[in-house]
Amino acid sequence: MRKRNPQPTLSEVARLAGVGVGTASRVVNGGVNVSAGTMRKVKSAIQELGYMPNHAARVLKGGRTKTVGLLVPSIADHFFASCAEAADKVARAHDSLLIVAVTRNQCGDEMSSLEVLMRHRPDGLLLVPSDPENRELARFVRNSGIPVVTFDRPLFGSGCSSVLSDNFEAARKATLHLIEHGYKRILCLVSEPELYTIRERVRGYRQAMEEAGLQPLVDTGAEDMALASRSLAIHLKSRRPPDAVFTLKNSSTSAVVQILRQLRIPIPSRLALLGFDDFELAATLHPSISVVQQPIEDLGRTAAELLFAELEGHPSKRMKREPIVLANRLVLRRSCGCKEVPARKDL
Amino acid sequence: MRKRNPQPTLSEVARLAGVGVGTASRVVNGGVNVSAGTMRKVKSAIQELGYMPNHAARVLKGGRTKTVGLLVPSIADHFFASCAEAADKVARAHDSLLIVAVTRNQCGDEMSSLEVLMRHRPDGLLLVPSDPENRELARFVRNSGIPVVTFDRPLFGSGCSSVLSDNFEAARKATLHLIEHGYKRILCLVSEPELYTIRERVRGYRQAMEEAGLQPLVDTGAEDMALASRSLAIHLKSRRPPDAVFTLKNSSTSAVVQILRQLRIPIPSRLALLGFDDFELAATLHPSISVVQQPIEDLGRTAAELLFAELEGHPSKRMKREPIVLANRLVLRRSCGCKEVPARKDL
DNA sequence: ACAGATTTTGGAAACGTTTCCAAATTGGCG
DNA sequence: CGCCAATTTGGAAACGTTTCCAAAATCTGT
Numbered sequence: 001m002r003k004r005n006p007q008p009t010l011s012e013v014a015r016l017a018g019v020g021v022g023t024a025s026r027v028v029n030g031g032v033n034v035s036a037g038t039m040r041k042v043k044s045a046i047q048e049l050g051y052m053p054n055h056a057a058r059v060l061k062g063g064r065t066k067t068v069g070l071l072v073p074s075i076a077d078h079f080f081a082s083c084a085e086a087a088d089k090v091a092r093a094h095d096s097l098l099i100v101a102v103t104r105n106q107c108g109d110e111m112s113s114l115e116v117l118m119r120h121r122p123d124g125l126l127l128v129p130s131d132p133e134n135r136e137l138a139r140f141v142r143n144s145g146i147p148v149v150t151f152d153r154p155l156f157g158s159g160c161s162s163v164l165s166d167n168f169e170a171a172r173k174a175t176l177h178l179i180e181h182g183y184k185r186i187l188c189l190v191s192e193p194e195l196y197t198i199r200e201r202v203r204g205y206r207q208a209m210e211e212a213g214l215q216p217l218v219d220t221g222a223e224d225m226a227l228a229s230r231s232l233a234i235h236l237k238s239r240r241p242p243d244a245v246f247t248l249k250n251s252s253t254s255a256v257v258q259i260l261r262q263l264r265i266p267i268p269s270r271l272a273l274l275g276f277d278d279f280e281l282a283a284t285l286h287p288s289i290s291v292v293q294q295p296i297e298d299l300g301r302t303a304a305e306l307l308f309a310e311l312e313g314h315p316s317k318r319m320k321r322e323p324i325v326l327a328n329r330l331v332l333r334r335s336c337g338c339k340e341v342p343a344r345k346d347l
Numbered sequence: 348m349r350k351r352n353p354q355p356t357l358s359e360v361a362r363l364a365g366v367g368v369g370t371a372s373r374v375v376n377g378g379v380n381v382s383a384g385t386m387r388k389v390k391s392a393i394q395e396l397g398y399m400p401n402h403a404a405r406v407l408k409g410g411r412t413k414t415v416g417l418l419v420p421s422i423a424d425h426f427f428a429s430c431a432e433a434a435d436k437v438a439r440a441h442d443s444l445l446i447v448a449v450t451r452n453q454c455g456d457e458m459s460s461l462e463v464l465m466r467h468r469p470d471g472l473l474l475v476p477s478d479p480e481n482r483e484l485a486r487f488v489r490n491s492g493i494p495v496v497t498f499d500r501p502l503f504g505s506g507c508s509s510v511l512s513d514n515f516e517a518a519r520k521a522t523l524h525l526i527e528h529g530y531k532r533i534l535c536l537v538s539e540p541e542l543y544t545i546r547e548r549v550r551g552y553r554q555a556m557e558e559a560g561l562q563p564l565v566d567t568g569a570e571d572m573a574l575a576s577r578s579l580a581i582h583l584k585s586r587r588p589p590d591a592v593f594t595l596k597n598s599s600t601s602a603v604v605q606i607l608r609q610l611r612i613p614i615p616s617r618l619a620l621l622g623f624d625d626f627e628l629a630a631t632l633h634p635s636i637s638v639v640q641q642p643i644e645d646l647g648r649t650a651a652e653l654l655f656a657e658l659e660g661h662p663s664k665r666m667k668r669e670p671i672v673l674a675n676r677l678v679l680r681r682s683c684g685c686k687e688v689p690a691r692k693d694l
Numbered sequence: 695a696c697a698g699a700t701t702t703t704g705g706a707a708a709c710g711t712t713t714c715c716a717a718a719t720t721g722g723c724g
Numbered sequence: 725c726g727c728c729a730a731t732t733t734g735g736a737a738a739c740g741t742t743t744c745c746a747a748a749a750t751c752t753g754t
């Protein structure tokens with residue numbers, strides 16, 4: 001059986017329904033100014049033929065593509081995957097498709113991925129810029145002619161809206177919390193220090209230490225397990241070893257847990273630990289790990305909603321360009337020396 | 348400055364170069380039968396105008412869309428996210444875009460998501476069928492007229508290729524391993540028993556138990572933490588409590604770890620544990636958790652490669668329709684009573 | 695029942711490519 | 725130089741929509 005697939009076209013639908021092609025088109029697009037009878041005829045013709053609009057033709061004609069693009073560093077990463085899922089849900093609610101492309105935080109890939117995305121002429125764009133200072137990207141956004149919203153990281157000079165989380169303030173509060181516990185030599189363990197979010201967190205850490213009159217202690221040599229392990233060992237053997245560690249990333253946190261277990265260093269009695277970004281087993285580990293919990297889904301959802309608002313409602317009435325900043329939560333567990341406390345809402 | 352974005356068209360290029368539009372087109376597409384001089388003129392015109400072909404117009408004319416669709420139950424789930432990333436990499440290597448839609452293992456969503464995908468006329472399709480017996484989906488695939496590859500789960504009666512992992516055999520081997528340790532009352536803790544992969548795993552478990560002349564003990568009441576907790580408590584209090592647990596899903600495994608920790612039941616001395624599907628902290632937990640490790644990226648990558656092979660190379664020379672079955676690895680850690688075997692790469 | 699206002703309808707034009715085919719140009723060779 | 729073959733070129737048609745505009749049909753109020 002050779003059921004080739006010469007997709008039925010709108011004129012075939014029109015012919016079968018006994019109406020003009022323009023009329024058929026109107027029925028397909030919501031049917032304004034179409035009489036009930038005609039509507040019915042056309043709809044049943046569509047049903048019978050299994051007609052589906054040809055997307056390419058629509059795009060060519062210049063209409064909406066019902067497509068929004070999402071550009072993220074990675075899609076296997078839980079953080080971005082959750083954002084993507086949340087954004088996808090919003091897109092689907094607006095009868096649109098979210099198309100995703102991944103950069104790997106490399107600006108080169110960024111532009112080329114963007115190009116592949118743009119081929120599909122998305123109605124709008126959701127971005128996580130690798131580098132907030134990327135002028136090429138900012139220029140691209142300005143000239144793109146479509147609404148763009150960035151999230152997790154801003155894009156300076158692009159004039160587009162952003163949805164961020166307060167990395168600075170959350171890191172500051174977290175550090176202050178450690179300080180309140182009496183820890184004085186707090187090591188800040190960093191990987192990927194070039195990323196905006198990480199830089200903000202480091203800034204928050206430094207600010208807190210400075211406020212307390214303590215000496216900041218930042219180590220950027222935590223790119224992977226091996227390096228982190230080496231760094232940690234050196235610090236622990238130094239003349240004035242740290243009494244607490246503040247890790248700025250999910251994977252660093254679990255790496256440190258693993259390393260400390262190997263070294264048989266008890267948490268928090270010998271070394272306290274607080275991590276940025278929650279992870280599934282943080283509550284299950286022994287001891288449970290205190291973390292800053294990010295509003296992950298909120299970021300994706302809010303960004304998408306903002307995009308569709310600009311897209312549908314108010315193309316001219318541009319809302320204020322101030323970034324929307326979402327709060328993080330400090331979830332206190334055992335690893336910072338706290339008694340297991342119910343998660344606090346106050347940042 | 349209203350820098351609208353009237354993308355330059357091919358005729359503008361042609362005009363600037365002083366040639367016909369057909370000639371310009373030939374230059375853009377590899378330039379066969381074009382004299383060297385003309386070539387040069389057109390290319391510099393392209394350069395000057397920053398011309399980029401309009402993808403929609405090309406597609407409309409009947410070419411490839413350079414797009415493949417991926418339909419998965421979820422994209423926030425680490426398993427599918429990794430598959431997606433691997434498939435995306437392959438797609439990008441073929442200068443194509445992977446477009447993703449999510450079902451939530453619900454057949455209704457499945458067809459509607461598929462419809463949204465099909466709007467974009469993908470050149471091929473990558474599917475994770477919610478239900479291998481879904482006749483509607485199978486019919487759709489047969490009539491779609493484009494190559495389709497399923498992975499993780501088959502789709503019976505669809506005639507398309509599949510890439511699977513050997514859930515049955517892996518579960519059997521895993522159960523056998525527990526049996527070799529001397530465990531006799533092995534509880535198989537199940538959630539989402541309607542899923543194909545889960546059913547296969549249960550089947551493998553039963554087979555192993557039967558081979559050993561032991562009584563299978565399957566509990567499907569593990570849908571969430573609360574239920575799992577209740578189930579587990581009941582079994583532990585029964586007259587002949589289990590001495591080992593085999594969990595069939597990632598989240599069940601960590602749920603059980605958490606529950607046993609709360610109940611202060613030592614692993615593996617009082618209750619051994621072996622899980623299906625590895626997770627990041629499985630090696631870090633105390634004790635470390637033995638698991639079946641799935642070839643996650645392989646699944647996505649292989650499926651995508653298969654799809655592009657059908658797409659590009661051999662549209663008629665259909666390869667054998669036998670599913671490709673990838674092997675799982677049994678990663679032995681402490682929770683099943685094993686000594687920590689070289690904590691790294693033991694098959 | 696009729697003029698005018700309103701709603702509904704049909705069909706042509708346009709979107710930017712590619713793909714033809716015929717026309718124009720070039721080259722070879724007697 | 726002249727003629728045929730081979731190469732190169734220009735431009736029309738087609739892809740399937742949407743969006744016009746004018747024509748047709750229907751509705752209003754008197």
